[in-house]
Amino acid sequence: MSRNLTLTSLACLTLAACGTPQEQCISRNTDEYRTVSRLLAQVEGNLARGYAWDERVVTRTELDFCPAILRNKDGDRVLVQRSCWRDVADTERFRVPIDPVVEQRKAENLRGRLAALRPNAERAVQACRAAYPEEG
Template sequence: MSRNLTLTALACLALAACGTPQEQCISRNTDEYRTVARLLAQVEGNLARGYAWDERVVTRTDFDFCPTLVRDLDGEDVLVHRSCWRDVADTEVFRVPIDPVIEQRKADNLRSRLAALRPDAERAVQACRAAYPQEG
């Protein structure tokens, strides 16, 4: 229960990283803990699904209207839009097979790392709350 409350508090504060001085202090001092927690959640999701997600950038050609400078009859530059083909980069998400034994080993290692980081993260949160009390 305490772990869930700590994770929830850290996640809420991470969302408001550009917020109050207290929130900035907590965000700054719990970065590694939050990163390990995010990685653990990702690995646990992979185990639950049976596969991982990955991304790749795919380039495709798209029809568009491109701005072009042309000279009118008086010799003045005029901006016109002409049809053209442009390369567009899209991000494609795809499934990647996993080895459950390796993923489980990753999850176990991340859990132990998270447990080792938890006391320092909790101390940092308490120190930041003491240094920057919230005004109510």
């Protein structure tokens, strides 16, 4: 039960890294635990899907409107919108084949690392809660 509360606290605090002093303390002291946990979730997702996701930046050209300063017949400067071509960068996700044996080995190694980090992370959470009690 305590372990589940600790893990839930760690997940919630990931989102609130700039929160209370207690949350900042927990976030600072459980960074490696959260990183390994995130990597394990990613590897388990890859195994469940049968492939991994990767991203690449794709540049395309699109027609847009660009401001331009022209002079009218009286010589006054006038701001107008002209059509122009602009390069736009998009991030594209694509599937990457995985080797299930290698991914399973990664998952086992990450589970072992997570188990080794858990006691220190739990102690850090308890110490931060003691050092920075929240009123509520």
